[in-house]
Amino acid sequence: MSFMDSILARHGLTDIADKVFGAQRLTDAEALRLYDVKDLNVLGYLANHVRERKNGNIATYILNLYLNYSNVCILSCQFCAFARRPHEKEGQFTYDADELTRQAKLAYDQGITEIHMVGGLHPKLPFSYYTDLIKSFKTTCPNLKVKAFTAIEIRHLAERIAKKPIRETLELLREAGLNSLTGGGAEIFDPEVRDQICRGKESAGEWLEVHRTWHQMGERSTCTMLYGHVETTAHRVDHLRRLRELQDETHGFTALVPFAFEPEHNKLSHLGRVSAFEDLRNLAIARLYLDNFDHITAYWISLGLPLAQVALSYGVDDLHGTIHQEKIFHMAGSQTPQGQTVANLERAIREAGRIPIQRNTFYQRLNEPKPAGQTVPSGMTKTGVLV
Numbered sequence: 001m002s003f004m005d006s007i008l009a010r011h012g013l014t015d016i017a018d019k020v021f022g023a024q025r026l027t028d029a030e031a032l033r034l035y036d037v038k039d040l041n042v043l044g045y046l047a048n049h050v051r052e053r054k055n056g057n058i059a060t061y062i063l064n065l066y067l068n069y070s071n072v073c074i075l076s077c078q079f080c081a082f083a084r085r086p087h088e089k090e091g092q093f094t095y096d097a098d099e100l101t102r103q104a105k106l107a108y109d110q111g112i113t114e115i116h117m118v119g120g121l122h123p124k125l126p127f128s129y130y131t132d133l134i135k136s137f138k139t140t141c142p143n144l145k146v147k148a149f150t151a152i153e154i155r156h157l158a159e160r161i162a163k164k165p166i167r168e169t170l171e172l173l174r175e176a177g178l179n180s181l182t183g184g185g186a187e188i189f190d191p192e193v194r195d196q197i198c199r200g201k202e203s204a205g206e207w208l209e210v211h212r213t214w215h216q217m218g219e220r221s222t223c224t225m226l227y228g229h230v231e232t233t234a235h236r237v238d239h240l241r242r243l244r245e246l247q248d249e250t251h252g253f254t255a256l257v258p259f260a261f262e263p264e265h266n267k268l269s270h271l272g273r274v275s276a277f278e279d280l281r282n283l284a285i286a287r288l289y290l291d292n293f294d295h296i297t298a299y300w301i302s303l304g305l306p307l308a309q310v311a312l313s314y315g316v317d318d319l320h321g322t323i324h325q326e327k328i329f330h331m332a333g334s335q336t337p338q339g340q341t342v343a344n345l346e347r348a349i350r351e352a353g354r355i356p357i358q359r360n361t362f363y364q365r366l367n368e369p370k371p372a373g374q375t376v377p378s379g380m381t382k383t384g385v386l387v
């Protein structure tokens with residue numbers, strides 16, 4: 001028996017390891033057993049096997065810019081520090097298309113390939129605000145991909161603003177230039193958990209229906225999990241199962257992007273933030289359970305780049321992107337930087353023994369592995385904020 005076999009046996013994981021090495025699907029019960037394992041390195045060993053089977057030694061990142069068009073929102077999710085109610089003037093913002101396009105163009109000229117944009121559920125902005133905004137991005141930055149809106153925003157736009165079916169709303173947004181949906185708003189799917197952390201927000205079924213419709217239109221999206229608040233590990237497995245089931249049906253998810261609840265300036269501040277151990281454990285188990293997902297992304301905005309770097313050995317194969325001006329997590333107390341340079345992302349990947357490659361919105365690799373030391377992508381300025 002090898003050293004690793006004896007460790008797996010000591011943790012009662014021989015049967016699960018056999019399934020992992022045999023590329024067989026894990027059951028919910030097996031995922032729950034993994035959440036009871038206290039030896040993080042055993043989980044990492046198994047998750048890394050799947051990570052390398054699917055993605056070899058490559059770790060990707062994207063040159064992107066985060067934009068938030070408005071934080072005015074008719075909901076008051078208990079975990080949210082970003083939103084302001086329509087009557088709450090202090091701290092409220094709404095940008096017009098000119099300002100958002102100006103910011104997009106600035107970053108586009110420095111090499112970004114994607115705008116990632118979400119906002120609150122604004123009660124008054126007309127549907128044309130959203131379509132005109134996307135068109136403005138596309139006219140000004142022709143090759144830019146627009147990844148925007150959570151499934152919750154899409155339902156809001158469809159039901160309250162455009163007053164059209166979900167499919168027609170998505171088609172109109174796609175006609176305007178929308179390339180991908182974001183994965184936000186999923187939180188934890190269990191209805192009792194939703195009642196405690198985001199009362200009034202759309203249900204799991206409603207969230208999944210938007211992504212199903214988008215995928216049926218031939219499009220792709222990401223999905224998320226907001227963990228580390230009131231949920232149990234069974235709730236997390238239930239969440240992953242629903243994502244895995246939709247992926248079986250549509251194959252439309254590019255990646256899972258899990259992130260932990262940030263506890264400042266919101267109604268759940270008493271809960272605190274989960275540990276680094278929990279972050280890595282959750283990423284590793286997601287990698288092991290989601291056999292039909294190609295990619296697991298470490299959201300360094302939540303983890304911090306040092307832990308995201310470690311996560312590259314715990315099932316993760318993607319470090320998200322440059323981001324540049326994140327607001328949502330930072331308004332909830334995140335202490336990480338608001339953006340990363342390409343050089344920092346590539347250095348983190350190389351130090352972890354992986355090969356950095358820039359990707360696009362759909363997780364397709366944009367170039368070949370570069371020799372160490374050559375960290376500036378072609379087309380990027382050496383003085384720009386992104387490098």
Ligand code: SF4
Binds near residue numbers: 073081082083119152
């Ligand atoms: S999480 Fe989204 S929907 Fe909920 S209050 Fe914040 S902005 Fe509004």
